[in-house]
Amino acid sequence: MDQNVSQAQEIFPEAQGCVLLAGPTASGKSALAIAIAREFDGVVINADSMQIYSGLRVITARPDEEEEAEAPHRLYGILDPGDYCSAARWRDMALQEIEHCHVRGKLPILVGGTGLYFEILTKGIAEIPPVSEAVRQELRDLQRREGNDVIHARLAELDPEMANKLNMGDTQRLLRALEVVEETGIPLGTWQKKAPDGPVLTCPRLWLALTPDREWLYERCNRRLDQMIRDGGAIEEVQAVLARDLDPTLPAMKALGVPEIADFLASRLSEEEMMETIKRQTRRYAKRQMTWVRNKMSEAKRSSAQDLESLKGDFFPFIRQFLLTLGK
DSSP, X not given: OOHHHHHHHHHOTTOXXXXXXXXXXXXXXXXXXXXXXXXXXXXXXXXXXXXXXXXXXXXXXXXXXXXXXXXOEESSSOBOTTSOOOHHHHHHHHHHHHHHHHHTTOEEEEEESOHHHHHHHHHOBOOOOOOXXXXXXXXXXXXXXXXXXXXXXXXXXXXXXXXXXXXXXXXXXXXXXXXXXXXXXXXXXXXXXXXXXXOOOOSXXXXXXXXXXHHHHHHXXXXXXXXXXXXXXXXXXXXXXXXXXXXXXXXXXXXXXXXXXXXXXXXXXXXXXXXXXXXXXXXXXXXHHHHHHHHHOTTSEEEOOSSHHHHHHHHHHHHHHHHHHHHO
């Protein structure tokens, strides 16, 4: 253990806080989280909805084995792609990991770009009754046989408000809305309007946000994808998951790049078309993430720095002050 970690343990023995680090894809969150964990004796906890699945390390930009070895990592690659992880399920696992950190005197560092995860962790969510596997499977079989037109039409009969809001191509959300109203008889929107429920994070938290220049970020996204496809093995890992013939509506099968690589492997897209489509979708996703950070993280300490050393310089003093305050 280095001197900084040793000093941190001496200064903050009773610290029970939590660092929440958010930002768009490819902004440098993972490297910064590792640096924070090494400096302040922390544990990196995943708050990305796709990096929780195994078998898709490259295409989801999950930290590689060497990076994960630099600091303790939790909730990365722990679920099979054939599994379904709701935001509430992740919340429960994250709270358990945070508690484990506090018991061991470690600093929990939650890092990711899934805004909903941070929302439910800190504010709660309206608890929706679980949907039976029979209903879920029936609707997924129907979607595979008949397509989204039939799903949307059925949803329009039972929940016209939600049907009007959802895009015809958004298979996952269409099925989710339909299965809820089929199972409960109550529209999804009605459930969502109920008061937030369930356990939430109660310990002090420090919000950190990466807000890089948009053009720099888009270029970084493009370069990362080029590396994933040409040298990183993304096509091979997607091919391996596709060979399992999993339900295409599962969350893991909707991860950025997976549908496009599937179309390329099936000769529905050329390599050039595949690359351009993934890059376009990634830019759109990054833009939505940056919008969420601007709108939802007003209390966060922000940095637009483009290298790790500058990010450490921007954030480490605030983390140190946060922990000192907890230690008083």
